[in-house]
Amino acid sequence: MQPFTSITSVATPFPQVNVDTDIIIAGEFLKTTKRTGLGRHAFHSVRYDVNGHHIADNIFDRTPYCRAEILVAGQNFGCGSSREHAPWAIADMGYRCIVASGFADIFAGNCAKNGIVTVTLPQDQVDVLECEAEACREITVDLVAKSIILAEGMAFPFDYNPVHRHLLLNGLDEIGQTLQNEDVITKYEKERMHVTPWQF
């Protein structure tokens, strides 16, 4: 996974609340055994009409947002299912950061495993970022400093889940990390076998 320290980009404004994972990537596109190539199906109902024709001026595909790496989204973004296809699709579109006033837990965790930073800010600050996005002004997201910096220099500090931040900053293989410490798992299992033997 590519480490994330800081990026500067224009941002796509998408303020709709409760954007669910079906909107991000609909069920019909989950029938794949790969992680790649989902970007073209992302936000399908926003980018294509009912007949499947591409809507040329949709927010995601119009200039300059087609090259945006940041998405400014609405409250409770990513609610619904646990499908990791949602962050895979968003990453495939080129996004590396989503800013909103709230994210669904599973979605935020899935993003962290795929190099996507999910920044939670108060709604009034998200509203400011949306205006910046609408005006096509660049935004900087700095995960090291835990801060979002606007073009005119104003900064919004944010908190971040320490587990996710560690993964993102270092681009780590979490499994490899856990396996380095496999002895503690074996030790736990040996002890647990006496407490709940019916589980083994």
Add this chain to the structure above:
Amino acid sequence: MPQTMYDKIWQQHVVEDRGNGVALLYIDRHLIHEVTSPQAFDGLRLAGRTVRRADTIIAVPDHNVPTKDRHLPNPDPSSAEQLATLEANVQEFGINYIPVDDVRQGIVHVIGPEQGITQPGITMVCGDSHTSTHGAFGALAFGIGTSEIEHCFATQTLVLKKSQTMRVTVNGKLPPGCSAKDMALAVIGKIGTAGGTGHVIEYAGSMVQDLSMEGRMTLCNMSIEAGARAGMIAPDAKTFRYIKGRPYAPKPEHWNAAVNHWKSIVGDKDAVFDKEVALEATDIAPMITWGASPEDVVPVTGVVPAPESFSDPNKVQSVKNALNYMGLLPGEAMTNVLVDRVFVGSCTNSRIEDLRAAAAIIKSRRVANSVKQAIIVPGSGLVKKMAEDEGLDQIFLAAGFEWREPGCSMCLAMNPDKADPGDHVASTSNRNFVSRQGPGARTHLVSPAMAVGAAIAGHFVDVRNF
């Protein structure tokens, strides 16, 4: 310090405390299905890793399987490939597998409890957000993404940050005609789809205790629709009775020790929760959704709300979008909404009690001619068999319903069961998202009784006087 049930289960599963509420947590049981697992197996192969404890995993196909004509090849080649991939993967890694032609096959969240895999005090995961269902047994059960599936395969653990706790107390008695589904929808209506974000819910109160195990599963199932990754209910004698004798239940020589352990994980009486929510069961009516989010819900006696009645400007816009999508006008009575399709099934409402409630409404009546399709999809082959032994299938068939094979079916449009654009669907599933049941489909979430009532009348009805 007094502990909640969540605190206790969490503490007992900490393999390594990493500070700040972060821990390497041991996972006892892992359910898998065809849609979210292939990339995890691929990841293992790429890194030359293996599954640490194949004995803790059980695999079953459910999302993509057709619910009729199963003797024919799967009509969708990509579904067929995903199903074949699951079969190849479980063989390669030596994982317990329930194939599609096995009587035990069904929806992963119906199978777990039915086979006795789901037990109090365990940690349980599945690459499916409705894993919260298993919390009905006092398990800490939650949905995970594919990277976490892979992590769990390789290490039998997950790196997690502890959630906050929320107690939802429902006291009093549910009125006749109301069910656990209506309770779940009432809770979501009250706290919203983000109300439980960052929290694990524990359901408590006399009405929660009064629920059957099936009802408790329905309630915990929809915790995720309230934003909570897990929902739990303290195990009791009803829980233990349900588990006893099932294939994966503790063997007789361990039974007493297991029950003692299960009793010990119930939360302490004076434990403090980060958030408290209370509902009075007597105030709950049959519920129905009007919009494209499960929080867009009203009692069946209610009307479609006006967008301007919401205070958040972004919500106003989404309500406008939702009403446009649903083809509904503010002020319209919910009982005036005509129904094109009816779906009784899904991990929320496909268990035997749901089918009994559905059959009980029929009273020798028939599905209205205006309804294009009304399907009843049992949650597992064993539920199907039980229903057939009770003669429920004959009641459904005589009334004009289709009686299907088990699977996720019309809940999510990943198999041949789909609604057409513009169809209003009375659905016992859990999500009324845009296009969830097929492109342009208009989902109304209801209880099994309400769905069948709508099938007979051709529009939504208040089942309390139907």
